[in-house]
Amino acid sequence: TGVLVVTALVLTAFTSSSASEGAALAYQSANKAYVELCRDSSARKSRTNWLQVINEFSVVFRNHPKSRYAPSARYRTAGLYEQLYGYSGRKGDLEDAASVYLDLVKRYPQSTLADDALYKTAGIYTRLGREDKAVALYRKIVSQYPGGDMVASARKELKSVQVQEQPIKGSSSHATVKKVRQWSNKDYNRVVIDLEKEIPFSTMTLGPDKNAGRPDRLVIDLDNARTLPGAQYKTSVNEGILSDIRLSQFNRDKVRVVLDLTGKPYYETFILQDPPRLVIDVSSNRKSIKDVASYQSNIKKVRSGTPTIMPTDMPSIASQFSLKVSRIVIDPGHGGKDPGALGPGGIKEKDITLAIGKLLAKRLKQEGFEVYLTRQTDVFLTLEERTTFANRKKADLFISIHVNSNVDTSVRGIETYFLNLTTDASAIEVAARENATSSKSISDLQLIINDLMLNSKINESSKFADSVHKYVMSSAKNVGYRGRDLGVRQAPFYVLLGAQMPSILVELGFITNSTDLSLLRKETYQKTMVDGIAKGINNYIMNTTYAYRGRTR
Ligand SMILES: [Zn+2]
Structure with a gap:
């Protein structure tokens, strides 16, 4: 967060108290609408409801552009567009989010939210495959908000971009598969593939192949992906249904992750953001997979084709994933x-x-x-x-x-x-x-x-x-x-x-x-x-x- 708050103080001082009260009330009302939307999972499936809340925050900004609530209102508007994208899958929603964030930076360069808005925009550009623009914004954070709280994160992003520029040169559309992690509990195994950015993927199951000595398998193919040099090929798990995880560069553009299993699997896959990752829940028991995935399948009904993307910043993670521990x-x-x-x-x-x-x-x-x-x-x-x-x-x-x-x-x-x-x-x-x-x-x-x-x-x-x-x-x-x-x-x-x-x-x-x-x-x-x-x-x-x-x- 930026440190140049002097101007903001002066602005507030000149705002009449009744006007600032009006801004506060309008902001509270918008926020209330937002909280209600967050609580109501069926309301979240309707685009109209999102746009209504977005409109409420826009009104705060338009009617009280000089109040201290204005930058926050802009920030929330942008964040809502970003979340909405998780449901709509419309690229336009992400682009709207980016332009509102940038508008905040332009109008309120000294707001404590300006560097946060730049950082969020850079993340969106990365998701949209415009890494060059993202890099420019990270650089801007470092040069113009050196005392802000986003500096360390921006530097880190810049560093990782520089490291990756060499091996991926000439194929900037490829995403690096950063890491494969796994956990198990008594009901299911969860495998998480950490990705540099969101990419298309497909899955298939293969039955046992006695001649080749292969067991039941779940295969996940990641398109436009690269493994890191020296990535570990095989990880033994031997818990639940999961024996091994194998990771390899299948061909020039495809990374293949194979889960070796002890039986026929039930499974569910979904993409999570911040950081981008593909989650695979696999079990020998159909019911435990259904429990875990119930929230996710609700979202699926409003979209088709592409993998599900979860909105960030949503409340109630526990209810979304039916965690056994909460x-x-x-x-x-x-x-x-x-x-x-x-x-x-x-x-x-x-x-x-x-x-x-x-x-x-x-x-x-x-x-x-x-x-x-x-x-x-x-x-x-x-x-x-x-x-x-x-x-x-x-x-x-x-x-x-x-x-x-x-x-x-x-x-x-x-x-x-x-x-x-x-x-x-x-x-x-x-x-x-x-x-x-x-x-x-x-x-x-x-x-x-x-x-x-x-x-x-x-x-x-x-x-x-x-x-x-x-x-x-x-x-x-x-x-x-x-x-x-x-x-x-x-x-x-x-x-x-x-x-x-x-x-x-x-x-x-x-x-x-x-x-x-x-x-x-x-x-x-x-x-x-x-x-x-x-x-x-x-x-x-x-x-x-x-x-x-x-x-x-
Ligand atoms: Zn105390």
Whole structure:
């Protein structure tokens, strides 16, 4: 995100307050329509419904072009076109998305969304096969938004383009097959082929060939594709129905992936985006494949011919894929005799965390997750009881909700923690406060964590924290939050110690800052936080391998 916010501030200052209220209301109404569309899978199948929401955001922009909601409205409009493409398959929708993103950059070059819009446009150009244009936009991000949060990603894209330019020279329409991954659980095997970009593919099954010593096979042919030099030919799996995966350059333009199987397969294939990948679910059991693919086949009804493309940024990944693992424990910090941090006027952290925890539970349940709260009322729980609860529930994710405090009442911002050793004094300070009801000292905890390091979920927790933090921050910024992005940090939190699943602790603002406090007490802003956390959870699940890794129960 860009850093040049000075002009935006000036613009806001000159906008009359009633006009900005009008913009806020219009934006909220558009957003409400958007959320409703997201919730209603049958409504999403109608193009008219998408265009209506797109129109609402366009109206916000047209009627309030100078309000601080205008860039966000443009950004949402573009994003909606991009999602709509997932249903319509119309190239025109992608092109519209790109032109609205670019319009945002042109009109609001100093908006914090400008570099994000450039990055999204570059992604669209790549999908449309116009790599040269994409490269130009990545370069623009690096040169014009060097302080923004898209710089690292843009550099990475540029680097990968430069690496690939040589082997693929003269055949820029070819996509590289980057990696083949697989997971299994008791019902099915999932094979994921990571692609440089979306390409056509076809599948066929072959029966056993005794003479050639071949078993049942599922063959996936990827057109206009290349394997990486030195790619592994055969991977042995020997789980479920899947014995081996073989990968080869079949001819100049075609990559062939063969799944060697122990029997006749039932299977389902679909393309996912960001990053582009082909997913193959295969099983000896027809029913488990039907369960997994039910959401996907719903989409198929509105399209034909080309493989299904999932829209990005959709809520409710769990319900879309019927994941066998989707149990989340939410821990509203403090409670009972432990009030947590105190704000002006005797406001207690424990009350805010409970309110947000309950809203989050409601939201995640609506999205199809199985959700448990460590407490639903104002009761005291020891820190050990909280993680023990999560372990007993066999939760897949654990999230502890807190509000920060500081002696300096001007300090504002949001930070997200995962459990780890730290030498950072301010992180230790936060941990010490949150650990206050434990008898263990910080140095005890550092020692215990040292012992646990090898077996813990620190890596996954760090990714989980990254995802939630990113979305909470952007939710907050979308409603004009001006507190600091204090980032993802690590510290020895007792409440996260011993949790057997990826676990994080969010500090959603400062109770000691009057602006943060008044926001955190409002239900609308609490829902903004909830929205960010929920999106972060979905994004984490979408991008993680953890959820599938043979977790059967
Ligand atoms: Zn706390």
